[in-house]
Amino acid sequence: MTNDPLSLRDLGWSNYFLSQLDLDELESQTPARVSEVMRDRVTALTEAGPLSLVFPGDASAGDYAVGDWVLAEGSRVVRRLDRKTEMTRRASGPEARAQLIAANIDTLFVTTSCNDDFNLPRLERALALAYEAGVEPVILLTKADLADPDPYVEQARSAARDIEVIALNAKSDAAAAQLTHHCGPGKTVALIGMSGTGKSTLTNALCGIDTATGAIREDDARGRHTTTARALHRCLAGGWLIDTPGMREMGVFDAAMGIDAVFSEITELAETCRFRDCAHEGEPGCAVQAAIAAGDLDPARLTRWRKLKAEDRQASASVAEGRARDKRLSRHYNRTQAAGRRSKTSDDV
Numbered sequence: 001m002t003n004d005p006l007s008l009r010d011l012g013w014s015n016y017f018l019s020q021l022d023l024d025e026l027e028s029q030t031p032a033r034v035s036e037v038m039r040d041r042v043t044a045l046t047e048a049g050p051l052s053l054v055f056p057g058d059a060s061a062g063d064y065a066v067g068d069w070v071l072a073e074g075s076r077v078v079r080r081l082d083r084k085t086e087m088t089r090r091a092s093g094p095e096a097r098a099q100l101i102a103a104n105i106d107t108l109f110v111t112t113s114c115n116d117d118f119n120l121p122r123l124e125r126a127l128a129l130a131y132e133a134g135v136e137p138v139i140l141l142t143k144a145d146l147a148d149p150d151p152y153v154e155q156a157r158s159a160a161r162d163i164e165v166i167a168l169n170a171k172s173d174a175a176a177a178q179l180t181h182h183c184g185p186g187k188t189v190a191l192i193g194m195s196g197t198g199k200s201t202l203t204n205a206l207c208g209i210d211t212a213t214g215a216i217r218e219d220d221a222r223g224r225h226t227t228t229a230r231a232l233h234r235c236l237a238g239g240w241l242i243d244t245p246g247m248r249e250m251g252v253f254d255a256a257m258g259i260d261a262v263f264s265e266i267t268e269l270a271e272t273c274r275f276r277d278c279a280h281e282g283e284p285g286c287a288v289q290a291a292i293a294a295g296d297l298d299p300a301r302l303t304r305w306r307k308l309k310a311e312d313r314q315a316s317a318s319v320a321e322g323r324a325r326d327k328r329l330s331r332h333y334n335r336t337q338a339a340g341r342r343s344k345t346s347d348d349v
């Protein structure tokens, strides 16, 4: 199956992307899906195989992410198409920066295990990131073979309304089959979760790769099957799995909408409070406190909502500060450059 030539649909192409092209572009340019981003070029997959493409002059590596669709002409990128979904994270370290992680993911598998690794606030945070990005999250409860998964499934289901929860043994042959409906042709998935929760094991199961050794079990030794790049793996079921170093645990920032989506029952209640700016701390006519009093809302869930909102506000502020600092620096740099050019010109005269 994997040695068949890939159609655009196989690569994840859809009307969403097609509709962004005008007639000229349709005739003269090649849609390509980015599988790897390097300093000055990307590797991208096309119906005719992988291409190495240089950026246009005004673009840099930070403008592209694995999963992006670009239009190519010859060996260069002409332009990037609008993303259906976009995952960013706050780069770690003192330099607060937004960092693009991956583009056009359809489903984000959030991994946790049926043991002490299970952590509801962490799950809620990952779901907020997914919703903010426009990606559908699915909770995968690994190590279901080592404990009774039912209590974990029940807790995981409480993380967000209508969330799909799948308990599995990532090491079993059945694991891939349990996830096939998300990994079929044209679909793109990614895994996020704490270390030790089975991400590599699942990548192995879904793609037939031994991530420990980097060896690929499929029959690509003949060199015909070149679609397995470092960060974009072909799933055995026909879809794609994005696996970049950035897709580990991520902090929230600029995720207010995503947080509201995870805690939609609280958000909806809050809309019916008497005061628009109700803090749900004992004001008269507070629908949130009324729901707690009636036993319809767990007060711990309200506390976690508050904490996540606070975390998001703080991180968003520091990223905004970082952006402002970057802008100041780049203005300074441009001025210095311009001054350099002026003095050079006068030297030349």
Ligand SMILES: Nc1nc2c(ncn2[C@@H]2O[C@H](COP(=O)(O)OP(=O)(O)O)[C@@H](O)[C@H]2O)c(=O)[nH]1
Residues within 6 Å of the ligand: 142, 143, 144, 145, 146, 168, 169, 170, 171, 193, 194, 195, 196, 197, 198, 199, 200, 201, 202
């Ligand atoms: N019994 C069992 N072991 C698992 C399962 N998932 C992962 N493991 C084991 O847990 C350890 C960590 O898994 P790994 O895939 O490396 O986690 P990662 O850090 O998220 O990539 C490895 O020893 C796996 O074999 C599972 O569902 N059941």
Ligand SMILES: [Mg+2]
Residues within 6 Å of the ligand: 196, 199, 200, 201
């Ligand atoms: Mg791993």
